[in-house]
Amino acid sequence: MSLGELPFLQQLTLVLAAVVLFTSFALLEQARLVAAIHAFAWQGLLVAMVTAIVAASGGYPHLFFSAALTLGLKVLLIPWMLHRLVHRLQLDRHREPLRRPALITMAALALVIFSYWLVLPLVQQELLFTRNIVAVSLAVVLIGLLMMVIRAQAVVQVLGFMSIENGLFLAAVSATGGMPLVVELGVAFDVLVAMVLFGVFFFQISESIDSLDVDRLNSLTERAEEES
Amino acid sequence: MSALSWILILPLAGALLLAIIRNLQWAGWLNVLISTATFIATLALAFTVVEEGVLLSGLFRVDDFNVYLLVLTAFVGMTTTIFSRPYMQHVCDSGRINHRGMRLYHSMFQTFMFTMLLALSTDNLGVLWVSVEGATLATVLLVSLYRTPEAIEAAWKYFILCGVGISLALFGTVLMYSAAQHVIADPAAGLSWSTLYGVASQLEPSIMSLAFVFLLVGYGTKIGLVPMHQWLPDAHSEGPTPMSAVLSGLLLNVALYAVVRLKMLVDGSLAATASPHLAGNLLMGFGLLSFIVAGLFLHRQRDIKRMFSYSSIEHMGLMTFAFGLGGPLATFGALLHMLVHSLTKSAIFITVGHATHIAGTQSIDHIRGLIRTQPAVGWGLLLGVAAIAGFPPFGVFTSEFLLLTATMQSQPWLTLVLLTGLAVAFAGLFRHLHPMVYGPVPEGQQPVSANMLPVAVHLGLVLWLGLSIPDFLARWLDRATELITGVHLL
Numbered sequence: 101m102s103l104g105e106l107p108f109l110q111q112l113t114l115v116l117a118a119v120v121l122f123t124s125f126a127l128l129e130q131a132r133l134v135a136a137i138h139a140f141a142w143q144g145l146l147v148a149m150v151t152a153i154v155a156a157s158g159g160y161p162h163l164f165f166s167a168a169l170t171l172g173l174k175v176l177l178i179p180w181m182l183h184r185l186v187h188r189l190q191l192d193r194h195r196e197p198l199r200r201p202a203l204i205t206m207a208a209l210a211l212v213i214f215s216y217w218l219v220l221p222l223v224q225q226e227l228l229f230t231r232n233i234v235a236v237s238l239a240v241v242l243i244g245l246l247m248m249v250i251r252a253q254a255v256v257q258v259l260g261f262m263s264i265e266n267g268l269f270l271a272a273v274s275a276t277g278g279m280p281l282v283v284e285l286g287v288a289f290d291v292l293v294a295m296v297l298f299g300v301f302f303f304q305i306s307e308s309i310d311s312l313d314v315d316r317l318n319s320l321t322e323r324a325e326e327e328s
Numbered sequence: 329m330s331a332l333s334w335i336l337i338l339p340l341a342g343a344l345l346l347a348i349i350r351n352l353q354w355a356g357w358l359n360v361l362i363s364t365a366t367f368i369a370t371l372a373l374a375f376t377v378v379e380e381g382v383l384l385s386g387l388f389r390v391d392d393f394n395v396y397l398l399v400l401t402a403f404v405g406m407t408t409t410i411f412s413r414p415y416m417q418h419v420c421d422s423g424r425i426n427h428r429g430m431r432l433y434h435s436m437f438q439t440f441m442f443t444m445l446l447a448l449s450t451d452n453l454g455v456l457w458v459s460v461e462g463a464t465l466a467t468v469l470l471v472s473l474y475r476t477p478e479a480i481e482a483a484w485k486y487f488i489l490c491g492v493g494i495s496l497a498l499f500g501t502v503l504m505y506s507a508a509q510h511v512i513a514d515p516a517a518g519l520s521w522s523t524l525y526g527v528a529s530q531l532e533p534s535i536m537s538l539a540f541v542f543l544l545v546g547y548g549t550k551i552g553l554v555p556m557h558q559w560l561p562d563a564h565s566e567g568p569t570p571m572s573a574v575l576s577g578l579l580l581n582v583a584l585y586a587v588v589r590l591k592m593l594v595d596g597s598l599a600a601t602a603s604p605h606l607a608g609n610l611l612m613g614f615g616l617l618s619f620i621v622a623g624l625f626l627h628r629q630r631d632i633k634r635m636f637s638y639s640s641i642e643h644m645g646l647m648t649f650a651f652g653l654g655g656p657l658a659t660f661g662a663l664l665h666m667l668v669h670s671l672t673k674s675a676i677f678i679t680v681g682h683a684t685h686i687a688g689t690q691s692i693d694h695i696r697g698l699i700r701t702q703p704a705v706g707w708g709l710l711l712g713v714a715a716i717a718g719f720p721p722f723g724v725f726t727s728e729f730l731l732l733t734a735t736m737q738s739q740p741w742l743t744l745v746l747l748t749g750l751a752v753a754f755a756g757l758f759r760h761l762h763p764m765v766y767g768p769v770p771e772g773q774q775p776v777s778a779n780m781l782p783v784a785v786h787l788g789l790v791l792w793l794g795l796s797i798p799d800f801l802a803r804w805l806d807r808a809t810e811l812i813t814g815v816h817l818l
Contacts, residue, residue: 221534234506241499248492257488264495271499275506280516282387283454287498290461294491297468301484308477317481320562 109157113150113274117236120146120270121212124243127263128208131197133255137182140259144174147266150233151273160277169288170269178262178295185299186255189306196253204250208243215239233274240267252315254305258298265291331373332388335398335445338366342438347431352420355434356413362438363409366445367402374399378804389451389522392807393663397585398448400667404577404674405441407782411678412437412570414779418685419568424474432469433568439466440574447582453501453519456586457494460550463579464490471567482562489559490549497546503539504593507531521589528596536597540607543590544614550583552641553648554618564637565690569681572633576640577674581666584644587611588651592812611652616745618645623749626756631690632680635760636673639716642753643669646746650731653738656817660809661730664797668723668790672715675786679708682778683764692760697769702776706765708783713761715790717754723793 106114123143130136148170155163186192198204215238222231244267247260265287272279279287302312309316342362349355374395377383383390390398420430440463447459464487472483501519508518511530517523524531549556564572594607622642629635643665650662682705687695699706715722728750735743792798802818810816 218538221538238499241495245492248488254484261488261491261495264492268495268498268502272502272505275502276509276518277515279454279502279505280452280519283452283458283519286455286458290458290465293462293465294487297465297487300469301472301480301487304472304475304480305484308475308480314484317477317484319478320481320485320566 107157109153113153113157114232116146116150116153117233117270117274120150120266121236121239121243124240124263124267125205125208127259128204128243128247129198129201130256131195133186133191133194133196133253134183136256136259137179137186140182140263141175141179143263143266144170144179147270147273148175150270151278154273154277158277162281163273163278165281166269166273166278166284169284173288173292174262174266177292181295181299182255182258185302189302189312191255191312194253196251196256198250204246208246211242211246212239215242230275234271237267237271237274240264240270252313254298254302254312254314257314258295261294261298262291331369331376332383332385332390332449334369335366335373335402335449336442338362338369339438339442339445343435343442346438347435349431349434350427352417352427352430355431356417359434359437360406360409360413363402363406363441366441367399367406370395370399370402370445384451384522387452387455388449390449391811392804393588393811394448394585396663396804396808397581397666398445400670401441401444401448401578401582404670405444405574407785408570408573408577408674408678409437411573411681411779411782414777415570415681415685416568418776429473433473436466436470437570437574440470440579444578444582448585451521453504453521453524453590456589457498457501460497460547460583460586461491461494463582464494464550467563467567467571467575467579470571471563473568473571474566476566479566482559482566486559486563489556493546493549493556495546496542500539500542500544500546500590503535503542504531504590507535507539507597521593524593525596528593529599531593531597533598533601536594537603537606540590540594541610544587544607544610547583547586547590548614548648551580551587551644551648552618553614553645554621554641557618557622557641560641561634561637564640565631565633569633569677569684572637573674573677573681576637576677577670580640580644581670584647584651584666587648588812591651605654608652608654611648613652615645615647615649615652616742618642619649619749620645620745620752623753623756626753627759629756629760630692632684632692632695632760632764633677633690635692635757636676636680639753639757640669640673642749643673643716646728646731649746650734653734654813655734655738656809656813656815657730657737658734659813660805660817661727661734663805663808664723664793665727665731668727668793669716671786671790672712672722672724675783675790676709676712676716678783678786679705679712679780682776682780683709685776685778686773687770692764694770695764696767697765697773699765700769701773702778704780705775705778708780708787710761710765711787712783713757715787717757718750721791721794722787723790726794726797 127139151167216235219235244260244264377395443459443462468487552560591607622638650658718728806818
C-alpha cells in the first residue's frame with residue numbers, strides 16, 4: 101500500500117510527524133537561545149496536534165487528555181519557565197553559534213537513516229503508517245542525544261533533553277495509541293520535576309563557574325586527578 | 329491496611345513531613361523512626377508472601393524475588409538513617425550545609441526510599457520506569473548538597489547521563505508495549521509484567537530484542553555498566569556519605585532487578601528463535617567489561633569514595649555477568665551476591681564517612697593511621713574491605729565461589745578471566761588500604777564520635793552468611809531462583 105492510499109487523517113499525521121522532525125533540525129542549529137526555545141515550543145505543539153489527530157482517527161478518547169497535557173506542559177509551561185530563567189540569567193541576547201554546522205547536519209541525517217533502518221523489523225507486523233512515525237520519533241530522540249553531545253550550553257542541553265521526551269511521547273502515541281493513563285501522568289510529573297531541578301541547577305552552575313558553558317565543568321576526570 | 333500500602337505510605341508521608349519540620353534534632357530521629365517502621369512493614373509483607381505465595385493486586389506484584397530485595401532495601405535504609413543522624417548533624421555543625429540543606433536531605437532521603445520501594449513492588453513496567461527516574465530526581469539535589477564546584481559538576485553529569493540513559497529505557501518500554509498490543513486484548517494490561525510473562529512466548533521476537541537493547545542501555549546506565557558508568561564515581565565521591573551508601577547499596581540493585589525482570593520476558597519471547605540467549609549474552613558482555621575495567625581503574629584512584637564506587641561497578645558487573653550466564657547455580661549466586669554486596673558496601677561507605685571526618689579529607693594519600701587513631705574505624709575499614717575483596721569466611725566469598733563454579737560448568741574459559749579480574753581488584757583495594765589503616769598517624773589527628781553499630785551489624789550478617797546460610801534464607805533465595813530460571817537448585 102502506498103502512502104497516497106492512506107486515509108486523509110493518517111496522511112495528515114504523517115505530514116505533521118515529518119514537520120516534528122524538521123523542528124528537531126531547527127532546534128539543533130539554532131544559535132540564539134530564545135529562538136531555540138521557540139523551536140522547542142513549536143515541536144511540542146506539533147506533537148500535541150499529532151496526538152489529537154490520532155485520538156480522533158483511532159478512537160482513543162484518553163489521548164485527548166494526553167494532547168491537552170502535552171499542550172499545557174511542553175508548549176506553555178516549560179517554554180515559559182525557560183524564558184523566565186533565560187531572562188533572569190540575562191541570556192536573552194546570548195548567541196551560541198554552532199561549530200561545523202555542515203558536519204552536524206550530515207550526522208543528524210545519518211541518524212534519521214539509521215532510525216529507518218532500525219525499525220525495519222517492524223515491517224511484517226505494523227502498518228506502513230505506524231512504522232514511519234516510529235522511525236521519525238526515534239530520529240527525534242537520537243537528534244536530541246546528538247544535540248546534548250555537541251552543545252555545551254546548559255539551556256540548550258535541557259532543550260535537547262526535553263525534545264528527547266517529545267520523541268518518546270510521539271513514539272508512544274503512534275506505535276501504541278498512548279501509554280496507560282497512570283504511566284503518562286507519572287512521566288509528565290517526572291518531566292515537570294526535572295524542569296524545576298534544571299532551573300535550580302542553572303543558578304548553581306552559573307554561581308559556580310560564572311557561565312552556563314558546561315564544558316567548563318571538567319575538574320572531575322581521571323586525568324585531572326593524576327595531575328593534582 | 330495491608331503491609332504493602334504501609335511500605336509505600338510511610339516514606340511518602342515521611343518525605344512531606346520532614347520537608348516542613350524545622351527542628352533538626354527531631355527530624356533526625358523521625359527519619360530513623362520512619363525507616364524502622366518501613367523495615368518492620370517489609371518484614372510483615374515478607375511473612376505474608378512466604379505463607380500465601382505471590383501477592384498480586386492492581387499495579388503491584390510481590391513475589392519471592394522482589395520481596396527479598398524489599399526487605400534488604402528497607403533494612404539498609406534503616407541502618408543508614410541510624411548512621412546519618414549524628415553524621416549529618418556533624419556536617420551541619422561544621423558549617424558545610426545550612427538548615428535548609430538538612431531539611432532537603434531528610435526529605436529527599438525518604439523520597440528516594442519511596443521511589444526504590446515503589447520500583448521494586450510494582451508490576452507495571454511504566455510505573456517501574458517512572459519510579460527509577462524519580463529516584464534520579466530525588467538524589468540529584470543531594471549530590472550537589474555541598475555546593476562545591478565539583479559537587480555541582482558531579483550532579484549535572486549525574487542528571488544528564490542518567491536522565492538521557494533512562495529515557496532510552498522508556499523507548500524500550502514503548503516498543504515492548506507495542507509488541508504486547510498484538511497479543512493482549514486489553515490495552516491497559518499491556519504493561520503488566522505478570523500478564524506479559526504469561527504470554528511471553530507469543531511476543532514478537534524482533535521487536536522484543538530491539539526493545540531489550542534500549543532497556544539494557546537505559547537501566548544499565550543506572551547499574552553503572554561500562555561504558556555508561558561515568559556518572560557513578562563522581563556522584564558517589566561528591567555527594568554526602570549516607571547518599572553514597574544507599575546509591576551503591578540500593579539504587580544499583582534496583583536497576584539490576586529491572587533488567588533481570590525484563591530479561592525474563594525477552595527470554596520467553598526468543599526461546600523458539602535462532603538466538604535464544606541474546607539477552608543473556610548481552611548481559612554477560614556488558615558485565616564482564618564492567619568487571620574488568622572497574623578492577624583496573626581501582627588502581628589509579630586518589631579519592632577514597634571514588635575508589636569504592638569503582639568497586640561497586642566491579643561487583644555490579646559480576647552480578648550482571650552471572651544473571652546473563654543464567655542457570656540455577658549462577659542465578660542463586662547472583663542473588664546472594666546482591667545481598668552481601670549491599671550489606672558490605674553500605675557498611676564500607678559508613679566507615680569511610682567516619683574515616684574522612686577523622687582525616688578531614690577524602691584523599692587516599694592523606695588518610696593515615698586509622699587503626700591507631702580510632703581502632704573501631706580502622707578495624708571496620710579493614711574487615712569491610714577484606715569482606716568485599718572476597719576473603720573467606722565472609723559471605724562475598726561464598727557467592728563468588730558459587731559464581732565461579734557456575735562459570736566453570738558452562739563457560740570454563742571465562743573462569744580464568746574472572747579469577748584474574750578478582751586478583752586485580754583485590755590488589756587495587758589493598759595497595760590503598762594498607763597505608764590508610766596502618767600508616768604513620770599524622771600529627772594532631774583526633775578520634776571522632778563514631779557510631780559503628782550499623783557497620784558491626786552489617787558485617788556480622790555478612791559473616792553469618794559466609795559461615796552458614798540459614799535454612800529459611802536459602803529456601804527463600806531458592807524459590808526466587810526457581811522463579812527466574814524455572815529450575816530450583818536445592
